[in-house]
Amino acid sequence: TQQALNYQKAPATDELLTPEAKVTSHNNFYEFGLDKSDPARNSQGLKVKPWQLTVSGEVSKPITLDYDDLFKKFPLEERIYRLRCVEAWSMVVPWVGFSLADLIKQAAPTSKAKYVAFETLYDPEQMPGQRSRRIGGGIDYPYVEGLRLDEAMNPLTMLSVGLYGKTLPPQNGAPIRLVVPWKYGFKSIKSIVSIKLVEKMPPTTWNILAPNEYGFYANVNPDVSHPRWSQASERRITTGGLFARNRIATLPFNGYGEEVAHLYKNMDLARYY
Amino acid sequence: MIVVVKTLVHLAAALPLLWLYYGAVNDTIGADPVERVIHFTGIGALNILLISLAITPLAKRFKKPVLLKFRRLLGLWVFTYALFHLLNFLFFELQFDWRLFVDEVIDRPYITVGMFAFAILLPLAVTSWSKIKRKMGKSWQQLHNWVYIAAVAIWVHFYWSIKSDIYEPGLYAVGLIWLLTLRKDRISRWLFKRK
Numbered sequence: 001t002q003q004a005l006n007y008q009k010a011p012a013t014d015e016l017l018t019p020e021a022k023v024t025s026h027n028n029f030y031e032f033g034l035d036k037s038d039p040a041r042n043s044q045g046l047k048v049k050p051w052q053l054t055v056s057g058e059v060s061k062p063i064t065l066d067y068d069d070l071f072k073k074f075p076l077e078e079r080i081y082r083l084r085c086v087e088a089w090s091m092v093v094p095w096v097g098f099s100l101a102d103l104i105k106q107a108a109p110t111s112k113a114k115y116v117a118f119e120t121l122y123d124p125e126q127m128p129g130q131r132s133r134r135i136g137g138g139i140d141y142p143y144v145e146g147l148r149l150d151e152a153m154n155p156l157t158m159l160s161v162g163l164y165g166k167t168l169p170p171q172n173g174a175p176i177r178l179v180v181p182w183k184y185g186f187k188s189i190k191s192i193v194s195i196k197l198v199e200k201m202p203p204t205t206w207n208i209l210a211p212n213e214y215g216f217y218a219n220v221n222p223d224v225s226h227p228r229w230s231q232a233s234e235r236r237i238t239t240g241g242l243f244a245r246n247r248i249a250t251l252p253f254n255g256y257g258e259e260v261a262h263l264y265k266n267m268d269l270a271r272y273y
Numbered sequence: 274m275i276v277v278v279k280t281l282v283h284l285a286a287a288l289p290l291l292w293l294y295y296g297a298v299n300d301t302i303g304a305d306p307v308e309r310v311i312h313f314t315g316i317g318a319l320n321i322l323l324i325s326l327a328i329t330p331l332a333k334r335f336k337k338p339v340l341l342k343f344r345r346l347l348g349l350w351v352f353t354y355a356l357f358h359l360l361n362f363l364f365f366e367l368q369f370d371w372r373l374f375v376d377e378v379i380d381r382p383y384i385t386v387g388m389f390a391f392a393i394l395l396p397l398a399v400t401s402w403s404k405i406k407r408k409m410g411k412s413w414q415q416l417h418n419w420v421y422i423a424a425v426a427i428w429v430h431f432y433w434s435i436k437s438d439i440y441e442p443g444l445y446a447v448g449l450i451w452l453l454t455l456r457k458d459r460i461s462r463w464l465f466k467r468k
Contacts, residue, residue: 018304021304022304022305023304025303025304026303026304026305030437034437034438036303036304036305036308037303087436089305089308133440134440137436137437137438138437138438138439138440139437209437210437225380228381228382228383228433228434229377229381230373230376230377230380230381232373233370233373235305235307235366237304237305239300240300241297241298241299241300241306242294242297242298242300242306242307242310242365243298243365245368246368247367247368247370
């Protein structure tokens, strides 16, 4: 069950939030099944206490956070971010959490640290998709993701421990998940147990599965289509049912270009998709 | 008796659609009703098509020619579901962005294949009237043999649309291959003669 959190409220926004019931019932979390409604159904037993999140690798002060640390180590703040799925739907979610940069700074990365590798919990007993290739979509688990160090240190990049003012429900990646709002949703890895600073670009789950469809960067980009569908526009999931006229243009970097475009200057984004 | 069973089949095909759209309009069937109606009608069309393809082998196996009376009705429901599937995509997914629709049909192989399948189903549905069937004579069967090609195209469209699962399309492939194998002589004769 979700607990209320103490956090600093986000400033008001004119963006219409996706209702909480939809944020928590429409999830891609293949560890709990392929259908969008599977995770909410199959993940409720996920044990998040005790939890261990380690920060290791090329750091001079490795860190281990237990469950309570996730909520106490850093002041929590609410951030309202757009979430753009690679499948061309999107939501607006009020996350609660802290900057990934704060955690990484505490670990004091060495000069060798160039990338950050993330790993989801591997626990086939609790995660039916990890037990069965049929339920888990043929993915090799644990789910892994990665960022370049400068992407990880960007102030937008967030570790989230809650949404709508409460702790995360399991289907949204309890107890702690990444949120990288200018990248497709699959980069925002859920239920993280390991953050490792590394020298070389780490492997990432969807890139391993279909490298021609999912790149390491996965920046939201209306000009670079997925090989099987267009990324030029998206459907914003809010309210209104079947007749909601919710198709909107997709913006470069999901509208966060001002904050992040400089990270990619001189890079051919059609090649490094 | 037949009329009663046919009515039941019509209800079994129509009621889920009513339930689906009622829930979708009122936003009570999951977070994304658009995705829901697209998937439901798409997989529904494939399911009904496989059932309709199973009828002839079943009628032969169990010597129940009365079953054959259900082929046309089921075939028309395949078309109906496929039509709703296509309209869902155009109306609710793309929201009448015609340019995007044309682009998607041309640029996305899985959508191209889906449209190809629909382009086959359309004349099959139109020529399903008894009068037209009689007028067409032998060419009617020639035309309706194309349903086998449509079935394969629909499966490819389904498989290609999925991000990573191979289990479910795999099961459908087994079913489809089995149903086609049962008529392999007929199909190879037809394909061979067409040359």
